Amino acid sequence: MTPPSPLPDADELKPPPLSDAGRHLLSISDLGAEGIEEVLRVSDAFVEVASRPIPKVPALRGRTVVTLFAEESTRTRLSFETAAKRLSADVLSFAVASSSVKKGESLRDTVETVAAMGVDAFIVRHPSAGAPAQVAGWVDATVINAGDGWHEHPTQALLDCYTIRQVLAERAGRPVSESGVGDFAGLRVAIVGDVAHSRVARSGVLAFAALGAEVTLVAPGSLVPPSLEGWPVTGVSHDLDAVLPHVDVCYLLRLQTERGAGSFLPSIREYTAGYGLTLRRAGLLADGALVMHPGPMNRGVEIADEVADLPRSLVLRQVANGVAVRMAVLFLLLGQVVRGDATGTVADLGHGYGPVDG
Amino acid sequence: MAERRPAGAGGRATVVVRGGTVIDETGERRADVLISDGTVTAVGPDLDIPAKATVLDAGGCLVVPGLVDLHTHLRQPGGEEAETVETASRAAALGGYTAVLAMPNTNPTIDSAAVAREVLQLGETALCQVAVAGAITVGRAGQCLAPMGELAALGVRLFTDDGTGVQDAGVMRRALEYARGLGVTLGQHCEDATLAAGGHMHEGAWSSRLGVPGVPAAAEELMVARDIMLARLTGGRVHFLHLSTAGSVALVAGAKAEGLDVTAEVAPHHLSLTDGELSGYDAVFKVNPPLRTECDVAALRAGCAAGTIDAVATDHAPHPPEQKEGPLDVAAPGMLGLETALAVTLEALCAAAGDEKGKGAMSLHDVMALLSWRPARIAGLDVGHGGDQGGPIGVDGPANLCVIDPSERWEVDPDHLASRSRNTPWAGRMLTGRVRHTVYRGEPVVIDAEAQR
Structure with a gap:
C-alpha cells in the first residue's frame, strides 16, 4: 500500500559513505566509467605479463595482501592469490573454516587482529552484504570486495567487461590495447537468471551500463529484485526466447539450486524449461552473439552442456582474464604509491620491468 | 552521583518552576509553578518564592x-x-x-x-x-x-x-x-x-x-x-x-x-x-x-x-x-x-x-x-501523569513536570548519554529542543539538563 518512494536516482545510490573511493574497491560505482576504463587499460599490460615465460613482476614486492574469505569460493580466492603473487606481493590466506571466527570472534576483532600484523590490502568475501564496506571502516588498509552477499562482486564485472572488449577487438582485427570502451556503446546485454540474489548481476548491471551498454534483465518474476528503481536497465523480460535474437551478449547467472526447492521456483526443471540456455535457444542467438557465465556452471540447468562448450561461450576466457584484471585492480589500488614513494607506473610494466625470479 | 534512595525522598523540598509557559491539555498560559511535598501547591504568574525553595529557571521554556x-x-x-x-x-x-x-x-x-x-x-x-x-x-x-x-x-x-x-x-x-x-x-x-x-x-x-x-x-x-x-x-x-x-x-x-x-x-x-x-x-x-x-x-x-x-x-x-x-x-x-x-x-x-x-x-x-x-x-497512567486525567497543571495535582527549551540546539554525543548503550542514530547530529528540567513526584531529577542522581 506504500506509494513508490520518490527516490534514489543512480547518482544518489553511488558510493556508500564508508567507501573511501579511490582507495578501496567495494562497488563498481566507486569506479565510474573512467575508472572501469582505466582498469581495462591496465589489464592489457597484465595480460601481456601472463604470456611471458615467467609471468611475474615486482610491482607489489614487500606488500602484504590477505584474502579473507568468510564464504568458500576456491575459484575467486585462487584468482586473487595468483594475481597478488604474480605482482610479487606476500599473500596470506585466511580461511574461515580454520579460523577464530568459528570460535566466536567477531568480524571486527578478526579483521583488526590481522590488520595489526601489518597488511596492505584485505580481499574480502563475505556472505553478508556490506561486510567489505564495514571492514574498510575499521582498518587503514585497502579493501577489495571479492563478493558480499547479494550486493556486488566488482572484479567479476570488470573481468567480464575486459573479456567482452577483448573479443570485440579481436573480431574487429585490432589489438585490444588500442580499444577504448567504444565497443560498449549500444551493446545489447541480457542478464538471465536469479538477478534478485546475485551480486554478479548487481555489479554487471552497473559496469555494463556505465560503459554505455543496454542491459535487459531476464528472470522469472520471483527472482527479479523487489525494486529496480535507480537501476540503469532498459527493461525486464520473462520471455527469454523473445529476447535472445536481439542481444549481443547473453550473460547467464548461476542458479543457486536451493532456490529451486519450491519457494522461489516450482522446480529446477521448470526453470530450465523457461530460462535455461538450451541448444535450441542458443540457435535463436544472432551469429556473433556471445555467451558468458561467471561460473561455476550448473550444466543442464542454466546452460546446456553443448552450449557451454560452443565457440561463442567465453567461460574459460573469463577465468583466464580474471587473473590479469585482478592484477590490474591490485596494482591500481596498491602499486602506485607506497607510503609516499612511487614504485612504478603502468608504462614501467611494459618496459622497465622484466621477469623476476620468484 | 548520589547514592540510590527511594523516589520521592527528594520530593519533600519546595521547588519553584519560574518564568515559563505552562502547556497542558487545557491550554497555555504564563505561570510559575510552586511544588512542595510532591504536589503542586500554587500555579500563577509571579508567585512569591518561599525561602529555601529550589528555583528552576523556566525563562523562555515550556512547562x-x-x-x-x-x-x-x-x-x-x-x-x-x-x-x-x-x-x-x-x-x-x-x-x-x-x-x-x-x-x-x-x-x-x-x-x-x-x-x-x-x-x-x-x-x-x-x-x-x-x-x-x-x-x-x-x-x-x-x-x-x-x-x-x-x-x-x-x-x-x-x-x-x-x-x-x-x-x-x-x-x-x-x-x-x-x-x-x-x-x-x-x-x-x-x-x-x-x-x-x-x-x-x-x-x-x-x-x-x-x-x-x-x-x-x-x-x-x-x-x-x-x-x-x-x-x-x-x-x-x-x-x-x-x-x-x-x-x-x-x-x-x-x-x-x-x-x-x-x-x-x-x-x-x-x-x-x-x-x-x-x-x-x-x-x-x-x-x-x-x-x-x-x-x-x-x-x-x-x-x-x-x-x-x-x-x-x-x-x-x-x-x-x-x-x-x-x-x-x-x-x-x-x-x-x-x-x-x-x-x-x-x-x-x-x-x-x-x-x-x-x-x-x-x-x-x-x-x-x-x-x-x-x-x-x-497506558492507564493518567492518574498522576499527563496532567492527571487531562486536567490542568494545578493545585493539588501531581508534580510530574518537564521544562523544555524548544529552541536550544545541541549535538548528540553518544558518550554523554545516560543509557548504558550507545546505539543512537543521531550521533553527531544537531537537534533543536532540549529538556532543561524534569520534576518527578516533586523531586527535581534533572536540573539544567543534568541528572541529579
Missing part, C-alpha cells in the same frame, strides 16, 4: 506535564549489559519522561506476576515511574495466553508480545476476548513473520540496490488489517505499536472512522529517518520495523497531525556495541530513543520547530499531547 513513553525496552532482567532500569530511567528523566512502560521481552519474559513484581520493584528507586507491560502469550511464543488476570491485578494495563507479533489469528482473537473481560489493552507489534522472514531493512529501492533482504511494508499492513478485523469481531481494544508505513496509517484511520476501539503510536525515528540511512550498511540504523521511505515518513507525520496516531513512543532499544557492529544481517535491530525523542518529534511535527525536511503542521500543544497526556491515557 508541561511529564512525558509518558509507551514503549521502552529497559532490558532488565536479563539484558543488563545493554541497560538497566536505573540507567534507562535516568535517560528517561533527561528526555523529559516521568513515566515509562517497560516492554516485556526481557529474559525471563514478563509473563508472570513474579517477573512483573521484580521490574516494578526495581522501578521504585528509579528516576521516573516504571510501569510494566505484560506479555500476551507465555514466553512471547504466540501459543498459550499469559496469566493476564494475575498481571492485571498488579496494575498491568497493556499487554504485548512486542519484538514479534502474535502470528496466529485464532490466538489473537482469544487474547482480545479475554482482555476485553479484564478491561485491558493489547498492543500489537504488527509483522507477519512469513513476509518479513529473513529481512533486515525496508524492502524497496535501497534494499534492492544494496543486496540486503528486505521487509515489505505489507508485512506490517497485513497484521494491522487483520487486527482491525479482530477488533471488530471481538470488541477488544488494540493498540498498534510503532507503525511505520503509509498503508498502516490509512488502515488505522479507517478503523477509527468506523468507531473501533483502536489506538496507534509511532516512533520518533520513523518520523524522521528513511531507509537511505542504511546506504553505508551501518547497523545503528537497523531497527524493527525498519526505516521506510520519504512517503511513509510524510504519511506518519500527517497521521499525527490528523489525530490518527495517538502517541509518539520511543521504542528505546539499547544494544551493546558487539551486537551492533557486525554485518547488517547479523546485527540486532533497535535504537536508543529516550534522550532524543522530544527534539526529534518537535523537529518532525511542530510548526514552531521544523527541520530541513520542512516544518511540521502541529502546534506545540498538540505535539505535547502525543508525548504526554494521550499516551498516559493509553
Whole structure:
C-alpha cells in the first residue's frame, strides 16, 4: 500500500559513505566509467605479463595482501592469490573454516587482529552484504570486495567487461590495447537468471551500463529484485526466447539450486524449461552473439552442456582474464604509491620491468 | 552521583518552576509553578518564592506535564549489559519522561506476576515511574495466553508480545476476548513473520540496490488489517505499536472512522529517518520495523497531525556495541530513543520547530499531547501523569513536570548519554529542543539538563 518512494536516482545510490573511493574497491560505482576504463587499460599490460615465460613482476614486492574469505569460493580466492603473487606481493590466506571466527570472534576483532600484523590490502568475501564496506571502516588498509552477499562482486564485472572488449577487438582485427570502451556503446546485454540474489548481476548491471551498454534483465518474476528503481536497465523480460535474437551478449547467472526447492521456483526443471540456455535457444542467438557465465556452471540447468562448450561461450576466457584484471585492480589500488614513494607506473610494466625470479 | 534512595525522598523540598509557559491539555498560559511535598501547591504568574525553595529557571521554556513513553525496552532482567532500569530511567528523566512502560521481552519474559513484581520493584528507586507491560502469550511464543488476570491485578494495563507479533489469528482473537473481560489493552507489534522472514531493512529501492533482504511494508499492513478485523469481531481494544508505513496509517484511520476501539503510536525515528540511512550498511540504523521511505515518513507525520496516531513512543532499544557492529544481517535491530525523542518529534511535527525536511503542521500543544497526556491515557497512567486525567497543571495535582527549551540546539554525543548503550542514530547530529528540567513526584531529577542522581 506504500506509494513508490520518490527516490534514489543512480547518482544518489553511488558510493556508500564508508567507501573511501579511490582507495578501496567495494562497488563498481566507486569506479565510474573512467575508472572501469582505466582498469581495462591496465589489464592489457597484465595480460601481456601472463604470456611471458615467467609471468611475474615486482610491482607489489614487500606488500602484504590477505584474502579473507568468510564464504568458500576456491575459484575467486585462487584468482586473487595468483594475481597478488604474480605482482610479487606476500599473500596470506585466511580461511574461515580454520579460523577464530568459528570460535566466536567477531568480524571486527578478526579483521583488526590481522590488520595489526601489518597488511596492505584485505580481499574480502563475505556472505553478508556490506561486510567489505564495514571492514574498510575499521582498518587503514585497502579493501577489495571479492563478493558480499547479494550486493556486488566488482572484479567479476570488470573481468567480464575486459573479456567482452577483448573479443570485440579481436573480431574487429585490432589489438585490444588500442580499444577504448567504444565497443560498449549500444551493446545489447541480457542478464538471465536469479538477478534478485546475485551480486554478479548487481555489479554487471552497473559496469555494463556505465560503459554505455543496454542491459535487459531476464528472470522469472520471483527472482527479479523487489525494486529496480535507480537501476540503469532498459527493461525486464520473462520471455527469454523473445529476447535472445536481439542481444549481443547473453550473460547467464548461476542458479543457486536451493532456490529451486519450491519457494522461489516450482522446480529446477521448470526453470530450465523457461530460462535455461538450451541448444535450441542458443540457435535463436544472432551469429556473433556471445555467451558468458561467471561460473561455476550448473550444466543442464542454466546452460546446456553443448552450449557451454560452443565457440561463442567465453567461460574459460573469463577465468583466464580474471587473473590479469585482478592484477590490474591490485596494482591500481596498491602499486602506485607506497607510503609516499612511487614504485612504478603502468608504462614501467611494459618496459622497465622484466621477469623476476620468484 | 548520589547514592540510590527511594523516589520521592527528594520530593519533600519546595521547588519553584519560574518564568515559563505552562502547556497542558487545557491550554497555555504564563505561570510559575510552586511544588512542595510532591504536589503542586500554587500555579500563577509571579508567585512569591518561599525561602529555601529550589528555583528552576523556566525563562523562555515550556512547562508541561511529564512525558509518558509507551514503549521502552529497559532490558532488565536479563539484558543488563545493554541497560538497566536505573540507567534507562535516568535517560528517561533527561528526555523529559516521568513515566515509562517497560516492554516485556526481557529474559525471563514478563509473563508472570513474579517477573512483573521484580521490574516494578526495581522501578521504585528509579528516576521516573516504571510501569510494566505484560506479555500476551507465555514466553512471547504466540501459543498459550499469559496469566493476564494475575498481571492485571498488579496494575498491568497493556499487554504485548512486542519484538514479534502474535502470528496466529485464532490466538489473537482469544487474547482480545479475554482482555476485553479484564478491561485491558493489547498492543500489537504488527509483522507477519512469513513476509518479513529473513529481512533486515525496508524492502524497496535501497534494499534492492544494496543486496540486503528486505521487509515489505505489507508485512506490517497485513497484521494491522487483520487486527482491525479482530477488533471488530471481538470488541477488544488494540493498540498498534510503532507503525511505520503509509498503508498502516490509512488502515488505522479507517478503523477509527468506523468507531473501533483502536489506538496507534509511532516512533520518533520513523518520523524522521528513511531507509537511505542504511546506504553505508551501518547497523545503528537497523531497527524493527525498519526505516521506510520519504512517503511513509510524510504519511506518519500527517497521521499525527490528523489525530490518527495517538502517541509518539520511543521504542528505546539499547544494544551493546558487539551486537551492533557486525554485518547488517547479523546485527540486532533497535535504537536508543529516550534522550532524543522530544527534539526529534518537535523537529518532525511542530510548526514552531521544523527541520530541513520542512516544518511540521502541529502546534506545540498538540505535539505535547502525543508525548504526554494521550499516551498516559493509553497506558492507564493518567492518574498522576499527563496532567492527571487531562486536567490542568494545578493545585493539588501531581508534580510530574518537564521544562523544555524548544529552541536550544545541541549535538548528540553518544558518550554523554545516560543509557548504558550507545546505539543512537543521531550521533553527531544537531537537534533543536532540549529538556532543561524534569520534576518527578516533586523531586527535581534533572536540573539544567543534568541528572541529579
